Amino acid sequence: MNVASLKAQTIQKEKQPLIAVLKVLSETYDISFSYVDDIIKNKEAILPEETLTLNEALEFLRLETQLDFELLDNRFVVIKFKKKKKSDFRVQNLEEIIVTNYLTTGITKLNDGSITIKPKTFGILPGLIEADVLQTIQAIPGVLSTDETVSNINVRGGTHDQNLLLWDGIKMYQSGHFFGLISAFNPYTTKRINVYKNGTRAKYGDGVSSIIDMHLPDDIDNEFDAGLGFNLINADGYIKVPLSRNTELQLSTRRSITDLINTSTYDQYFKRVFQDSDFSKGKENRNSISQNETFYFYDIAAKFLYDISKKDKVRFHFLNVNNNLNYDEQSTINDRDEALNSKLSQQNLAFGVTYIRNWNKKLSTTTQAYISNYNLDATNFDVINDQRLIQNNEVYDISAKLDINYRFNNLFKINSGYQFSEVGISNLEDVNNPNFRSFVRNVIRSNAIYGETEFLSNNAKTKLTLGGRLNYIEKFDMLFAEPRLSFSQRFLNHFRFEILGEFKSQTTSQIIDLQNDFLGIEKRRWVLSNNNKEVIRNDNQIIYPIPVSKSKQFSTGIHFNKNKLLISAETYIKKVDGITTRSQGFQNQYQFRNEVGSYEIKGVDVLLNKQFSDVISSWISYSYSKNQYTFDNLNDGNPFPNNADITHAITFAGTYTNNNIKFAAGLNWHSGLPNTEPDVNDDPIDNNIDYQSPNSNRLDEYLRVDCSATYAFNISDSAKATLGASIWNLLNKNNIINTYYTLDENNEINTVENKSLGITPNVSFRVNF
The missing domain is CATH 2.40.170.20 (TonB-dependent receptor, beta-barrel domain)
Incomplete structure (x- = not known):
């Protein structure tokens, strides 16, 4: 498909913030984007048509934004400035994602040993029809519950009180509804959950067994x-x-x-x-x-x-x-x-x-x-x-x-x-x-x-x-x-x-x-x-x-x-x-x-x-x-x-x-x-x-x-x-x-x-x- 036809399919749409476009594409093509915030700041683009293939959509965005969209392993897209002459080239140092679909979509393993779960793009796990936060993490090796509850999660042999649960940075002392059978945290307003079994960041205190760090969306994208x-x-x-x-x-x-x-x-x-x-x-x-x-x-x-x-x-x-x-x-x-x-x-x-x-x-x-x-x-x-x-x-x-x-x-x-x-x-x-x-x-x-x-x-x-x-x-x-x-x-x-x-x-x-x-x-x-x-x-x-x-x-x-x-x-x-x-x-x-x-x-x-x-x-x-x-x-x-x-x-x-x-x-x-x-x-x-x-x-x-x-x-x-x-x-x-x-x-x-x-x-x- 040539450039003219790419533009023809999207010419009737208005431009919108690039971050909003990336959010839609992530769900449409089941992919993840990685970028430095300054790169996409103030960038706008037209949302590509859903009939385009992933490669065609990325090519269209390259033309729209003058940025480079590099597709890795069919799942992970790195956004960088386009290469200029050698003296002007800015190397972008990004967090490397090891596995984007770890077990299922929406679960990612990072190179610092942690695992990130994004309920918005969560696929499916056996027995779960919703992305229950504390049930989902039990699919990770080394994490289970000896009594099937989310109020007794054992991470590498520890008791539940040895897990630090943070909700938007706030320490929580109650984790379950129905006295432990259902997670107390709504997955539909949780943007991501970071799980650390070891190698915890120095900013975290408490939690001698694990860290379960839940984050709500923190950026204003002006979308309903x-x-x-x-x-x-x-x-x-x-x-x-x-x-x-x-x-x-x-x-x-x-x-x-x-x-x-x-x-x-x-x-x-x-x-x-x-x-x-x-x-x-x-x-x-x-x-x-x-x-x-x-x-x-x-x-x-x-x-x-x-x-x-x-x-x-x-x-x-x-x-x-x-x-x-x-x-x-x-x-x-x-x-x-x-x-x-x-x-x-x-x-x-x-x-x-x-x-x-x-x-x-x-x-x-x-x-x-x-x-x-x-x-x-x-x-x-x-x-x-x-x-x-x-x-x-x-x-x-x-x-x-x-x-x-x-x-x-x-x-x-x-x-x-x-x-x-x-x-x-x-x-x-x-x-x-x-x-x-x-x-x-x-x-x-x-x-x-x-x-x-x-x-x-x-x-x-x-x-x-x-x-x-x-x-x-x-x-x-x-x-x-x-x-x-x-x-x-x-x-x-x-x-x-x-x-x-x-x-x-x-x-x-x-x-x-x-x-x-x-x-x-x-x-x-x-x-x-x-x-x-x-x-x-x-x-x-x-x-x-x-x-x-x-x-x-x-x-x-x-x-x-x-x-x-x-x-x-x-x-x-x-x-x-x-x-x-x-x-x-x-x-x-x-x-x-x-x-x-x-x-x-x-x-x-x-x-x-x-x-x-x-x-x-x-x-x-x-x-x-x-x-x-x-x-x-x-x-x-x-x-x-x-x-x-x-x-x-x-x-x-x-x-x-x-x-x-x-x-x-x-x-x-x-x-x-x-x-x-x-x-x-x-x-x-x-x-x-x-x-x-x-x-x-x-x-x-x-x-x-x-x-x-x-x-x-x-x-x-x-x-x-x-x-x-x-x-x-x-x-x-x-x-x-x-x-x-x-x-x-x-x-x-x-x-x-x-x-x-x-x-x-x-x-x-x-x-x-």
């Missing part, structure tokens, strides 16, 4: 965007509207429909979440009946963007995540009816403001301040024992940070900054029979400075990021350094070698005092480190040691990528010191122990990902790991398996994408979790169960097959609809995800088994404008 949708659990809507040339409002909301209508999906979720809670136990008790239950959740997110000038920008952030459960417990005692209301509410409220200043082409600063407030509140009535229990767990996190970026030249850039945080956590327990009240509140203030240097060679084959973070905790007078390392070297064109390392720490953790805390639904409560060396007894209270958790991790990897075939292998070792038994959820002989120890995990993650043409992608991943605890005062100081120790894990999946149809199917298998069984010779006459060696047994293997499909079609010129359907656990496999033992009133040992979700269908319908 909106959508509405529902599935068998919730309905949602979002809107992105330009209020003026330099202001924009982003708003989204989601609410469950579970208190309005019962569906098969809701029934399965309800059975899964409440199977081992006080709510279900009340129903099982013949003298007590739970009724009139109401459960719902919702979230509201808002972001206001204001470009004060070409150099100054300000952003305001708001998020409210909420879960609520109410139920009446009715009982008949001595021919008298008793009915009392038990309830549980969980909320994370966040406010933030960000100011961005671009001083010149080389220097920019970002200043942010935020407040994140988490509140877990429960009232539990036991009508049979005439007892009322009130429990509350509240977190206040106030933080301010300054981030500085300076680019020396095309080879080197520096990132440095300062962060102050004040975290206050309170815990309340109030019992009326017998009378007991305990209220504990602790506060930790910390200061941190950080800096790192990044080098990226002109040919993008070598990348080195070297930095560190210096933390000072005022309360404990603790000063400690955390070095960070990320090195990547491409060789023989298609191979890449990688080294990652980091030291990290955190002062917050989640513990379980009793398994029936907070109605047995949300057992974990947030606590702060106290840095005590021994048990302290004060005012009839016992304060157990909770150290500052510290981690060390090192990993190496080699990756081969050619002809849409990726072979990746990573080996790692990670050690985390300063964990407590109460943070690990023991339900054996160590359930009521309060000891301090560590865990060490060694493992290998292997991935084989092959794309056949442009419509079929398949992958198989395998993870091997050995994860062990060491507590000086437990098991004679000898190591024993971690509660999250999964020795072998295999995922096999495939996706098919052709025009508007997407289909995915996959299998997840892993070896059984550790388990501690009672001693076969035990006769529990002392009202205690004698156990075998800790975690010396294993549950049965876990197996789950999922599938999903979506179909997109146009309702009108400005409206596009998507219909989706999925089945979770297609084979209805009866997976046991936890087993523990109790004594009944006859001093007999009962076996309690927590089961995974059974076969769970879901359908969805969305309209985007």
Whole structure:
């Protein structure tokens, strides 16, 4: 096709900002663009016709913009200035993307070891019809959930509280709706998610296991965007509207429909979440009946963007995540009816403001301040024992940070900054029979400075990021350094070698005092480190040691990528010191122990990902790991398996994408979790169960097959609809995800088994404008 015909097909359209054109082309041709912001600044172009091939569209843009559009691997387009004479040539130093369709479209692996997920261009994964943020990351090798929830994500053997979750730079303390089965973050207003398993940037504190950094759109493109949708659990809507040339409002909301209508999906979720809670136990008790239950959740997110000038920008952030459960417990005692209301509410409220200043082409600063407030509140009535229990767990996190970026030249850039945080956590327990009240509140203030240097060679084959973070905790007078390392070297064109390392720490953790805390639904409560060396007894209270958790991790990897075939292998070792038994959820002989120890995990993650043409992608991943605890005062100081120790894990999946149809199917298998069984010779006459060696047994293997499909079609010129359907656990496999033992009133040992979700269908319908 010649130049004249190219122009003829687009001559009737008006020019628009180039960034808006690139956004449309990314979705139309399923490609990614990489560029330096200054290159496309103030550039305009006509949107090419959809009938053009990708190469024809890029050629048209070359003529329109006088820029060079270089297509790499049919998926990745680098935008550069056109080459001039040698003396005028400006080398553009760009971040190298290793794999653009990592597992599926919208998931990208970068050469710093991180993985980026873009829900807007997300393809499809087995069992998912929407880009649930925290479900999607579990497709990454080394990331899984031992109990199928997004509120218990285990990254390389760590517990969920060891993951740092950031929403537009704000730390979040609640991650799930439906008490862990659904991500609390709306994917339709999330632009990208950066996931770090190791080699974390120096600007990140906390998160000794991983960083999950979610970003909303941050540029004003003066385009209207909106959508509405529902599935068998919730309905949602979002809107992105330009209020003026330099202001924009982003708003989204989601609410469950579970208190309005019962569906098969809701029934399965309800059975899964409440199977081992006080709510279900009340129903099982013949003298007590739970009724009139109401459960719902919702979230509201808002972001206001204001470009004060070409150099100054300000952003305001708001998020409210909420879960609520109410139920009446009715009982008949001595021919008298008793009915009392038990309830549980969980909320994370966040406010933030960000100011961005671009001083010149080389220097920019970002200043942010935020407040994140988490509140877990429960009232539990036991009508049979005439007892009322009130429990509350509240977190206040106030933080301010300054981030500085300076680019020396095309080879080197520096990132440095300062962060102050004040975290206050309170815990309340109030019992009326017998009378007991305990209220504990602790506060930790910390200061941190950080800096790192990044080098990226002109040919993008070598990348080195070297930095560190210096933390000072005022309360404990603790000063400690955390070095960070990320090195990547491409060789023989298609191979890449990688080294990652980091030291990290955190002062917050989640513990379980009793398994029936907070109605047995949300057992974990947030606590702060106290840095005590021994048990302290004060005012009839016992304060157990909770150290500052510290981690060390090192990993190496080699990756081969050619002809849409990726072979990746990573080996790692990670050690985390300063964990407590109460943070690990023991339900054996160590359930009521309060000891301090560590865990060490060694493992290998292997991935084989092959794309056949442009419509079929398949992958198989395998993870091997050995994860062990060491507590000086437990098991004679000898190591024993971690509660999250999964020795072998295999995922096999495939996706098919052709025009508007997407289909995915996959299998997840892993070896059984550790388990501690009672001693076969035990006769529990002392009202205690004698156990075998800790975690010396294993549950049965876990197996789950999922599938999903979506179909997109146009309702009108400005409206596009998507219909989706999925089945979770297609084979209805009866997976046991936890087993523990109790004594009944006859001093007999009962076996309690927590089961995974059974076969769970879901359908969805969305309209985007």
